[in-house]
Amino acid sequence: MINDYKIAVIGCGNLGLSIVHGLLADKNVKAENITATRRNVQALKHLADAGVTTTSDNLEAIKSAELIVLGLKPYKIMDVLKDLAPHFDSSKHILVSLATGVHIADIQRIVGEDIPVYRAMPNTAADVETSMTCVCGNKDSARDLQVVLDCFSAVGDTIVIDESLMDSATVLGACGIAYVLRFIRAMIQGGIEIGFDAKTASHIATQTVKGAAELLIQRNQHPEYEIDKVTTPRGCTIAGLNEMEHNGFSSALIKDEGHPTVDIKALLQQYPVLGICYGAQLACHQYGGVVAASDKREYGRAGLHVTRDDLFHSVEEASQVWMSHGDTIKNIPDEMTIIAHTDNIPVAAYKMNSEPHPFYGIQFHPE
Numbered sequence: 001m002i003n004d005y006k007i008a009v010i011g012c013g014n015l016g017l018s019i020v021h022g023l024l025a026d027k028n029v030k031a032e033n034i035t036a037t038r039r040n041v042q043a044l045k046h047l048a049d050a051g052v053t054t055t056s057d058n059l060e061a062i063k064s065a066e067l068i069v070l071g072l073k074p075y076k077i078m079d080v081l082k083d084l085a086p087h088f089d090s091s092k093h094i095l096v097s098l099a100t101g102v103h104i105a106d107i108q109r110i111v112g113e114d115i116p117v118y119r120a121m122p123n124t125a126a127d128v129e130t131s132m133t134c135v136c137g138n139k140d141s142a143r144d145l146q147v148v149l150d151c152f153s154a155v156g157d158t159i160v161i162d163e164s165l166m167d168s169a170t171v172l173g174a175c176g177i178a179y180v181l182r183f184i185r186a187m188i189q190g191g192i193e194i195g196f197d198a199k200t201a202s203h204i205a206t207q208t209v210k211g212a213a214e215l216l217i218q219r220n221q222h223p224e225y226e227i228d229k230v231t232t233p234r235g236c237t238i239a240g241l242n243e244m245e246h247n248g249f250s251s252a253l254i255k256d257e258g259h260p261t262v263d264i265k266a267l268l269q270q271y272p273v274l275g276i277c278y279g280a281q282l283a284c285h286q287y288g289g290v291v292a293a294s295d296k297r298e299y300g301r302a303g304l305h306v307t308r309d310d311l312f313h314s315v316e317e318a319s320q321v322w323m324s325h326g327d328t329i330k331n332i333p334d335e336m337t338i339i340a341h342t343d344n345i346p347v348a349a350y351k352m353n354s355e356p357h358p359f360y361g362i363q364f365h366p367e
């Protein structure tokens with residue numbers, strides 16, 4: 001379907017360019033169907049050489065386009081949309097905004113309710129057709145949604161999410177690229193310290209990270225399952241993992257200002273909720289409890305002691321569970337009740353009898 005569509009990318013900077021590069025690499029997409037804009041059109045010369053129409057005239061670009069991808073910065077997008085609004089045609093145009101934090105309702109206030117408006121949160125791996133793109137939209141039209149998904153499928157994987165999760169998608173998927181790159185950089189520096197030249201260390205680190213991701217993607221496994229396979233008792237892998245946790249590796253990601261989050265109170269209005277590991281810590285934190293770096297080893301097997309409760313009705317009093325966390329729940333709020341502990345941690349599981357639905361939090365990994 002996307003091969004027949006005329007696509008305009010308005011504001012072709014880092015991300016817009018990544019998307020155009022990805023589209024150009026897709027054999028189904030013709031370069032002559034793509035128009036790319038920015039004010040400094042000289043910076044798009046390589047696209048023009050590849051057959052893409054390049055211009056600084058946004059109005060001209062949307063006239064011939066059907067799918068319009070807005071790659072502008074959040075502080076720019078409204079001004080550009082105000083200029084273009086009178087020229088949008090609801091029978092022809094589909095808008096997709098990449099702008100972080102700009103809601104569909106904000107865009108609709110300018111372009112009107114009739115225009116199909118979508119938000120997409122890709123990442124810069126679109127440049128190498130490996131983006132993770134989260135999409136949400138204001139219309140029920142399956143056809144429009146399919147066009148948007150087809151466009152971003154050309155540059156990687158896509159999922160449809162609720163708009164309320166778009167900020168979380170930004171942190172996990174878009175900022176996530178930087179977190180992983182910093183991790184790789186640290187691996188390379190470690191590799192150099194133990195004897196490799198930078199090029200070899202980089203080769204080993206990047207292929208290792210790629211391999212770890214492929215293991216999870218292709219086998220559909222939980223990370224701990226694969227970690228367990230490479231941790232021998234008293235071995236160097238478990239020593240390294242524990243050292244990472246003692247230095248706050250997981251907790252740095254969880255406590256980051258932009259940590260992945262969901263509105264648990266809102267979820268509980270609709271469903272009973274089970275929070276596992278980070279989910280249990282997040283709920284505790286949101287209700288005023290204390291989550292902090294653990295000073296005891298909490299990686300590996302642990303003996304769980306349960307209080308009789310509906311969640312554990314078929315679980316024996318002393319059961320073995322798997323723990324893997326650097327942070328731990330130090331204090332739970334008054335409305336929560338502890339329903340399990342281990343020898344190392346007092347809050348291995350808790351319950352909150354919230355209305356209309358209860359919340360259960362468990363720090364171990366039943367999955």
Ligand SMILES: NC(=O)c1ccc[n+]([C@@H]2O[C@H](COP(=O)([O-])OP(=O)(O)OC[C@H]3O[C@@H](n4cnc5c(N)ncnc54)[C@H](OP(=O)(O)O)[C@@H]3O)[C@@H](O)[C@H]2O)c1
Binds near residue numbers: 038039
């Ligand atoms: N970078 C990421 O990883 C990422 C991930 C997800 C979402 N986002 C979102 O994607 C959007 C773009 O981010 P970015 O990093 O790609 O920003 P960027 O590199 O600054 O790209 C924005 C481009 O817009 C162009 N522009 C500015 N005013 C314009 C106008 N009036 N008409 C046409 N083009 C104009 C600029 O080029 P000229 O100055 O030459 O016009 C610039 O190249 C942002 O809203 C961001 O929140 C980014």
